[in-house]
Amino acid sequence: xxxxxxxxxxKSEIEGKEILKGFDLTIKAGExxxxxxxxxxxxxxxxxxxxxxxxxxxxxxxxxxxxEDVLEMGVDERALAGLFLxxxxxxxxxxxxxxxxLRSAINARRGEGNEISLIKFVxxxxxxxxxxxxxxxxxxxxxxxxxxxxxxxxNEILQMMLLEPKLVILDEIDSGLDIDALKIVAxxxxxxxxxxxxxxxxxxxxxLLNYIKPDHVHVMMQGRIVRSGxxxxxxxxxxxxxxxxxxxxxxxxxxxxxx
Amino acid sequence: xxxxxxxxxxxxxxFRDEHKAVFQSGKGLTPEIVRTISEMKxxxxxxxxxxxxxxxxxxxxxxxxxxxxxxxxxxxxIQYYVKPSERxxxxxxxxxxxxxxxxxxxxxxxxxxxxxxxxxxQYESEVVYHSMQADLEAQxxxxxxxxxxxxxxxxxxxxxxxxxxxxxxxKFAALxxxxxxxxxxxxxxxxxxxxxxxxxYFRINSENMGQFERTLIIADEGSFVHYVEGCTAPVYSTNxxxxxxxxxxxxxxxxxxxxxxxxxxxxxxxxxxxRAVAEENATxxxxxxxxxxxxxxxxxxxILKGRGAKGMVLSIAVAGKGQHQDAGAKMIHLAPDTTxxxxxxxxxxxxxxxxYRGLASFGRNAEGAKANIKCDTxxxxxxxxxxxxxxxxxxxxxxxxxxxxxxxxxxxxxxxYLMSRGLSEAEATQxxxxxxxxxxxxxxxxxxxxxxxxxxxxEMEGSIG
Numbered sequence: 045x046x047x048x049x050x051x052x053x054x055k056s057e058i059e060g061k062e063i064l065k066g067f068d069l070t071i072k073a074g075e076x077x078x079x080x081x082x083x084x085x086x087x088x089x090x091x092x093x094x095x096x097x098x099x100x101x102x103x104x105x106x107x108x109x110x111x112e113d114v115l116e117m118g119v120d121e122r123a124l125a126g127l128f129l130x131x132x133x134x135x136x137x138x139x140x141x142x143x144x145x146l147r148s149a150i151n152a153r154r155g156e157g158n159e160i161s162l163i164k165f166v167x168x169x170x171x172x173x174x175x176x177x178x179x180x181x182x183x184x185x186x187x188x189x190x191x192x193x194x195x196x197x198x199n200e201i202l203q204m205m206l207l208e209p210k211l212v213i214l215d216e217i218d219s220g221l222d223i224d225a226l227k228i229v230a231x232x233x234x235x236x237x238x239x240x241x242x243x244x245x246x247x248x249x250x251x252l253l254n255y256i257k258p259d260h261v262h263v264m265m266q267g268r269i270v271r272s273g274x275x276x277x278x279x280x281x282x283x284x285x286x287x288x289x290x291x292x293x294x295x296x297x298x299x300x301x302x303x
Numbered sequence: 304x305x306x307x308x309x310x311x312x313x314x315x316x317x318f319r320d321e322h323k324a325v326f327q328s329g330k331g332l333t334p335e336i337v338r339t340i341s342e343m344k345x346x347x348x349x350x351x352x353x354x355x356x357x358x359x360x361x362x363x364x365x366x367x368x369x370x371x372x373x374x375x376x377x378x379x380x381i382q383y384y385v386k387p388s389e390r391x392x393x394x395x396x397x398x399x400x401x402x403x404x405x406x407x408x409x410x411x412x413x414x415x416x417x418x419x420x421x422x423x424x425q426y427e428s429e430v431v432y433h434s435m436q437a438d439l440e441a442q443x444x445x446x447x448x449x450x451x452x453x454x455x456x457x458x459x460x461x462x463x464x465x466x467x468x469x470x471x472x473x474k475f476a477a478l479x480x481x482x483x484x485x486x487x488x489x490x491x492x493x494x495x496x497x498x499x500x501x502x503x504y505f506r507i508n509s510e511n512m513g514q515f516e517r518t519l520i521i522a523d524e525g526s527f528v529h530y531v532e533g534c535t536a537p538v539y540s541t542n543x544x545x546x547x548x549x550x551x552x553x554x555x556x557x558x559x560x561x562x563x564x565x566x567x568x569x570x571x572x573x574x575x576x577x578r579a580v581a582e583e584n585a586t587x588x589x590x591x592x593x594x595x596x597x598x599x600x601x602x603x604x605x606i607l608k609g610r611g612a613k614g615m616v617l618s619i620a621v622a623g624k625g626q627h628q629d630a631g632a633k634m635i636h637l638a639p640d641t642t643x644x645x646x647x648x649x650x651x652x653x654x655x656x657x658x659y660r661g662l663a664s665f666g667r668n669a670e671g672a673k674a675n676i677k678c679d680t681x682x683x684x685x686x687x688x689x690x691x692x693x694x695x696x697x698x699x700x701x702x703x704x705x706x707x708x709x710x711x712x713x714x715x716x717x718x719x720y721l722m723s724r725g726l727s728e729a730e731a732t733q734x735x736x737x738x739x740x741x742x743x744x745x746x747x748x749x750x751x752x753x754x755x756x757x758x759x760x761x762e763m764e765g766s767i768g
Contacts, residue, residue: 097719123725135720139738145721148734152725186738203724 047108048073048242049211054105056093063089063300065267067105069244071211076243078253078278081264082286084299087246088132090264091215095129096122109211124153126210130200130217137187142199143169145187146206153207172205176232193220201232212236213244218252230255250282263289265298331379334358337481340384344450344484347457357470357480364474370660371598371627376572381544383482383515439497444528445490446501449517452488459490463521467550467578467606475574479515479548486516486547491526491557500529500562500748518549522557522585529560531748544572545596551579551587555609558586564751566758567596569626575601583609583638590746591618593628594758602660604633607641607672614643619743621762622655622687631661631692636669636702645676648740651687652762658689663704664696673703680710681739683732733763 049071056064063086071077081087093100094107096119107114114122137145146169151159160168169183176198188196197217204212214233218226233243233256245256253261253275261278263271263286271277271289281289290298337358341351366373439446445456452460470480487503522528545567553559559579567573573596579587589603605614616632628651634643649657663674680689691708713735721731736759737744744752 095719095723098715118728119719119722120725120727120731123723129723131720131723135714135717137717137721137735137738139741140734145724145734148726148730149724152727152730207724 046073047071048075048110049244050106050108051094052106052108054090054093054107055103056089056100056105057103058089058100061300062103063100063267064093064105065300067268069262069269071242071244073242074237074239075259076237076245076256077260077262078245078247078258079262079264079269080247080250080278080281082298083248085264086267086300087264088215089267091129091131091213091244091246094122094213095119095127120152123207123209127213128204128207128209128211129213130197130204130215132216132219134188134196134200136189136191138189140187141184142187143183146203149203149207168206169202172202175205175235176202177228178202194222194225197221197229198225198232201229205232205236208236208241210240211242211244213246215246216248217245218247218249226252227255250278253278265289265293265295267300270295332358332361332381332383332478332482336383340482340484343384344453346453349461350453353465353470354481354483357477358482360471361474361477361481364471364477366474367600370600370629370658373572373598376544378478384484439501442495442497443492444495444497445488447488449486449488449519450484452519456488456490459521460488460519463519463550463552465550467552467580468548468576472576475546476548476576479517479546479576483515483517483548485514486518486549487520487530487532488518489520489522489528489530491520491522491528493523494525495523496527497529500531502531502533514543514545514547516547518547520549520551520559520561522551522553522559524554525556526554527558529562529748531562531751533564533566533751533754543568543570544574546572547575547577549575549577553579553581553585553587553612555583555585557582558588560588560590561603562590562747562751564592564594564747564755564758565596565599566594567599569595569597569623571596573599573601575599577601577603578606578633579604579614580606580608581612581614581641584611585609586613586615588615589617589632590743591616591630592743592755593619593630594621594762595623596626596628598627598629600629602631602633602662604635604662605643606635606637607643607669608637609641610638611640612638613641616643616645616647617743617746618646619648619650619740620657621650621759622652622657623762624653624655627656627658629658629660631659633662633664634674635662635664635666636672636674637666638668639670639672641669641672643672643674645674645678646742647676647678648743649678649680649689650683650736650739651680651689652683654684654686656688656690659691659693659708661692662694662696663706665699665702665704667698669699670701672699674705676704676706678706678708679739680708681736682710682712683736729763733760736763 047070051067051069054064054067055062067090079087089100093102102115109125109127112125114125147165154160173180178198188199191199217229221229258275261273261275262269270293334355337354341354468476470477489501491497520530551559581587587605591603593599603616607614614634618630620628620630622628632645645661647659649659651657657680659678661676663676665672678691682689689710693706695704713732717735718731721734722728744755747755
């Protein structure tokens with residue numbers, strides 16, 4: 045299998061404070077990787093830096109998607125190249141319906157003159173919403189406005205399903221979900237798994253990984269990966285917590301900024 | 304020194320045609336010019352006298368000391384009357400070719416085929432084309448230009464003309480009263496409900512020419528009409544003045560909606576007096592979109608005169624580089640149980656300035672009256688500014704007044720979110736702006752909503768980086 049996604053020595057800071065301190069990770073096509081770790085270890089910064097949030101400044105390192113350096117691209121170009129970030133806190137956009145937004149996003153990929161027909165789009169969107177057990181009215185609701193935490197997460201997965209990205213980053217997609225919603229979201233993700241598509245799942249808890257089986261599990265502390273393993277690593281973390289890793293590595297404070 | 308051309312952003316409708324006017328009044332304003340205008344129109348004595356008295360008012364009144372900067376506005380440098388052709392076309396075929404070409408560029412014939420109940424397109428100072436669907440006529444609806452109304456329906460016109468906006472109301476109302484020309488006249492008889500909007504297109508097209516149209520709408524008891532007006536103007540190198548007066552009488556149980564989208568070139572002074580009187584249980588709705596112009600001062604007003612009357616103003620204002628939109632609304636509650644709603648949306652960009660200026664007034668008899676005011680501003684960059692100036696007058700203890708104002712910027716997180724789905728920065732900004740004005744666009748007839756979205760899209764292009 046080829047390397048779909050590579051992160052090399054990534055350093056990133058916010059407001060002058062370095063959060064990522066040399067992050068390395070290689071993901072092959074079709075793989076699912078989970079990144080686990082306590083709060084404040086740089087997990088969400090990793091997601092935002094890869095996608096290009098303007099608050100985060102990448103100071104060193106490279107990120108390749110299919111051999112292309114995405115750090116050279118604008119946020120929209122990264123999306124068009126095949127990156128997708130399901131966000132922990134999606135923005136609300138008043139006055140813009142979910143359907144209008146998604147159709148524009150799809151058409152941004154298809155280009156001028158090749159826009160998706162309205163009927164085809166509506167069918168696709170309805171179909172995916174059904175899979176996610178979303179109320180059809182969400183099609184015409186304003187983007188994320190007044191959505192509950194769980195509804196926002198489902199809406200992120202809906203976008204992922206319709207935009208068919210190559211590399212999906214799920215940032216704490218399980219937070220705020222009850223067990224039924226978690227199962228539905230996981231089923232949505234599993235339905236998207238394929239030989240060509242890879243996933244990077246960021247989570248606090250092992251719970252999500254009961255439903256989305258990762259190929260590799262990584263533990264993040266102090267802004268970098270400190271331990272990697274298979275699904276058994278996640279299970280041990282669930283049973284024993286993070287202390288044993290800290291002890292083994294001699295880490296007192298796992299958060300960033302305490303090098 | 305010659306006046307400098309204002310620094311303009313590219314203006315889409317900046318084409319000019321070669322049409323030669325039959326008569327031009329020359330620059331400046333004198334009683335002789337007013338007499339000539341009246342004479343050429345073959346007006347009755349009372350109208351000539353009204354014009355001359357108004358002119359005296361105009362001379363006497365001072366310029367407003369508030370609002371926008373009018374230092375560059377020179378009343379002696381404006382042409383007060385241009386008559387484009389000797390007669391008015393009744394059918395499309397009869398309309399002069401050059402004028403038609405201009406309308407073609409604006410897409411009017413196409414629009415007409417689809418939706419129009421009647422078209423009355425103002426070209427320079429006279430209405431040159433006007434048509435009306437037969438069923439409206441059969442219902443007794445009068446829809447014509449105001450000059451024709453003066454000739455053909457003098458008794459109705461005389462009864463209502465200048466009763467809502469008297470000449471002495473303000474300097475620009477006085478000016479309009481002295482030199483008015485064109486505009487729409489609508490009379491809807493008792494109980495008649497016009498199902499299709501009546502529409503007029505306006506266009507200024509002679510350098511330095513003022514456009515002083517005068518619109519009068521009378522909705523008799525229990526009737527309904529929706530009047531729609533869209534304006535575009537070509538680019539000129541010196542300042543142009545547009546100063547209209549719109550008067551609306553909404554009788555008992557009647558409802559009038561007046562929709563305007565104005566897209567002025569960035570050198571136009573747009574100083575307009577719009578006012579309606581709503582009688583018992585009547586409803587008046589102003590839907591008012593202002594894009595462009597050098598300075599717009601416009602505050603659609605509703606005098607809520609009868610018990611239970613309702614007033615609404617829904618407006619958007621977009622100000623770009625070198626532009627000032629000083630716009631708002633006035634709600635005058637004079638009777639019990641009257642209600643009013645003002646929703647004002649403003650966008651400023653490239654150093655543009657938007658001001659919301661509004662009045663909510665409750666008279667002694669306004670027992671149980673309610674007013675709800677919501678002003679939202681979206682600022683697209685650090686050069687642009689906004690102000691909110693609400694005035695309240697309350698002479699009754701038992702009224703409810705709610706005022707809410709927000710100022711926001713396009714947020715980094717919103718842009719990031721939309722762009723992370725593949726939209727460019729321009730597309731993302733546009734989408735946020737469209738969402739912001741959606742409460743306005745959703746109230747427009749479909750073809751206008753499309754036009755509005757196109758205009759906003761055009762306005763937003765180049766707003767980025």
